[in-house]
Amino acid sequence: MTAAPLVTAEERALVEKAMRDAVERLDPWTRRIAAYHLGWADAEGASVTGGGGKALRPALALLSARAAGAPPEAALPGAVAVELVHAFSLLHDDIMDGDRTRRHRPAAWTVFGSPAAILGGDALMTIALEVLLDAGTPAAHRAAHDLVEATRRLIAGQARDMEFESRDDVSLDECLAMAADKTGALLACSCAIGATLAGAPPALVDVLAVFGAELGVAFQLVDDLLGIWGSPETTGKPVLSDLRARKKSLPVVAALAAGTAESRRLAELYARPAPRPEDELRETARLIEAAGGRSWAETEAARRLERAEAELARGRMDDGVRAELRDIARFVTARDH
Incomplete structure (x- = not known):
């Protein structure tokens, strides 16, 4: 899928400068880890280009912020803060999941060691709050509160995701609730934080947050599909990576709950200890699809996106901004970007 960049070159430069200024507050060693993880530097600390995310x-x-009628600059502390929290979560996720690559190069923990990467993530979370609280306004304090709540939910979702790996009775409702916390909470915060900082009416903030929450679940569903059937060129990770880690992702749980012969065979394979041979991983992917896990996840992702767009239509905002939010939602939930 081709689409315009999510932010303009000017906006990206604005956010990156503010992020670099924030990261500059860290001690030299932690700053080096953060710069590597954020795609600004190589393992030796030399500057690189083109390594960041979307x-x-x-x-x-x-x-x-623009939805609230304010200039995008009004949201800059929030934009920096949510991206730093996202970066913190990825640093820790890679360690917990044992993922050795991130954005087509070695994950930070494989370069600097797990203890250093954990500290790097902690540092990014801390300065995210500093950036918001530095403004010292009531709106900034509300935004910081919302970010802390979203981060608490993100952590809870990640904890449940890890718990699911050792359980064989995970329900689809539990898995959807986990996705709403792990991914939806921070996206909901991201969609509302600029409006909060701009002093928007609570009704608009709520619309934007619900839009982001539904988008977050759709995004997680697509990410789960890519974790099984995505190409390394798209995901930056080895093929079948989620199955190799025995993750109870949404397509897997949907397939396990289908009650078919394929479901029962899938449960047998998931009960086997890792590491598992490649032919068994390929059979696992085939069983998930045969039991309906893939089609359910695709349908549910489309349904969540539809709900997100319906919520967006309720909000009082400029039609052009509404269209941009809708286009971003469609872009990031496509599986060929």
Whole structure:
């Protein structure tokens, strides 16, 4: 899928400068880990270009300020804060999941060691709050509160995701609730934080937050599909990576709950200890699809996106901003971007 960048070159430069200024507050060693993880530097600390992510959360934060009739600059502290929290979560996720690559190069923990990477993530979370609280306004304090709540939910979702790996009775409702916390909470915060900082009416903030929450679940469903059937060129991770880690992702849980012969065979394979041979991983992917897990996840992702767009239609905002938010949602939930 081709689409315009999520943020303009000027907005990306604005956010990156503010993020670099924030990261500059860290001690030299932790700053080096953060710069590597954020794609600004190589393992030796030398500057590199083109290594960052899509800047989804900053783009949503800037647009939410525009939805409130404010300039995007009003959302800048929020855009920086949500991206730093996202970076913190990825640093820790890679360690917990044992993922050795991130954005097509070695994950930070494989370069600097797990203890250093954990500290790097902690540091990013801390300065995210500093950036918001530095403004010292009531709106900034509300935004900081919302970010802390979203981070608490993100952590709870990640904890449940890890818990599911050792359980064989995970329900689909539990898995959807986990996705709403792990992914939806921070996206909801990202979609509302700019409007909060701009002093928008609570009704608009709520609309933007619900839009982001539904988008977050759709995004997680698509990510789960890519974790099984995505190409390494798209995901930056080895093929079948989620199955190798025996993750109870949404397509897997939907397939296990289908009550078919394929479901029962899938449960047998998931009960086997890792590591598992490649032919068994391929059979696992085939069983998930045969039991309906893939089609359910695709249908549910489309349904969540539809609900997100319906919520967006309720909000009182400029039609152009509404269209940009809708286009971003469609772009990031497509499986060929």
